[in-house]
Amino acid sequence: MNINNIELNKIHESLWEIPKHGGMRVPGRIYISENMMQNSLQNDDALKQVINVAHLPGIQKFSLAMPDIHWGYGFPIGGVAATSVEDGVISPGGVGYDINCGVRIASTSLSLDEVQNRIPKLIENLFKKIPTGVGSSGAIKMLSKADVKNILTKGSAWAVENEFGNKNDIEFTEESGCMKEAYVHSVSERAIERGLDQAGTLGSGNHFLEVGVVENIFNDAAAQTMGLFKNQIVVMIHTGSRGLGYQVCEDYLKILHRTSEKFGFDLPDKQLICAPLNSQEGKDYFTAMKCAANFAWNNRQIIMELARRAFKSTFSISDEELAFNLIYDVSHNIAKIEDHSIDGKLRKVCVHRKGATRAFPPGSSQIPRKYLEIGQPVLIPGDMGRYSFIAVGTAKAMDETFGSSCHGAGRIRSRNKALELGKHRDIISELRQRGIVVQAKGKKTLAEEMSYAYKDVKDVVDVMDSAGIINKVAKIKPLGVIKG
């Protein structure tokens, strides 16, 4: 197969390999179907980026990409790269600008027939309570710098200490909502200032809060363990570290650019800028990244609590009656030190997941005890007009992809192209006709985020499921969305 002048060998129907050539240290591997490759990668430099990432010092096994792959800064979105902690590098481009962008899904006790005609009111209340849009602020009173520094150190626990949620929410958050060794001295004053009024804000772009209904269940046992049932109302939240995380990324791209010569790496793209994990610069970026990650988890935690309150007031019910419980919270833009089997030996590597979700298997010590037998919940939102999926990780993911899977539908049209298509259409009415209530700050964002801008997430999920990397559990259909 040849795509965009890149030769790929077929490993099986859902997996393709770019053989090691030139300065590549490892081969590239892309989980995708032939159809999707033809349709989405002909005019996209993302495969070239898979090759570029394979040049990184210390990269292990493969430069990986998931079926939602598309072009990103340096690394493709939908990319996974693991580097040796001894002689490997860490790269901000392998994490992305929105550090710890991620998704959480909460269950409720409500079923569709109980609430169907009150969805517009619910969405209105959610939209009032949760700030959305670029520069959105003011979910909670303006924080002090000391407060923000506490958030950077504590993550979700800060929200819970301030009555935004409970201990159960922490238990069902990846990393318990807090990466250790997050030292605030590595984060610039400017980044902290940008975070002062952004705790508990949704942001813009593809970020959203969605009220959905469980439409299909593929795995009864796993669904039951997660507390899912057919026609159940659930809530999905997709956001990240806002301006604070953006600033951390920008700060360190500049710092690493200044110091790049001293490491003497010969890399095919300046955007792959990186530092050895054991250098001061590498350690500083990593600890700043952890601070931003903790800010993002706290952000999703606060938003979840604001949503919980909006549900309670809209339906006049108690916490007990509502049972607004976190199923799980995953990060899909992050770098983490993990143990993985390489050449038959367990080794410590830095796994960069950029637009890729962790997908740890049954029995993992890193997942909530409740999910020990089913594996880690993998949350895969689609576009706002179609549907989303919940899946679980597998042992095969651990063997093949450093315990990683896809993170969403994957863009197929640029924001500009999507805007062209959508700007003369009444997207709110179109969605309403499909049974989806939308409230959004900007019409521009809606046009950029319509279904035609994305692949069908079902195709993406089916590739990962058929490759055995995840197992599908449930499909969620949107009823109402708030966006930036």
Place this chain on the structure above:
DNA sequence: ATGTTC
């Protein structure tokens, strides 16, 4: 993704 070109 982003006080959407300090």
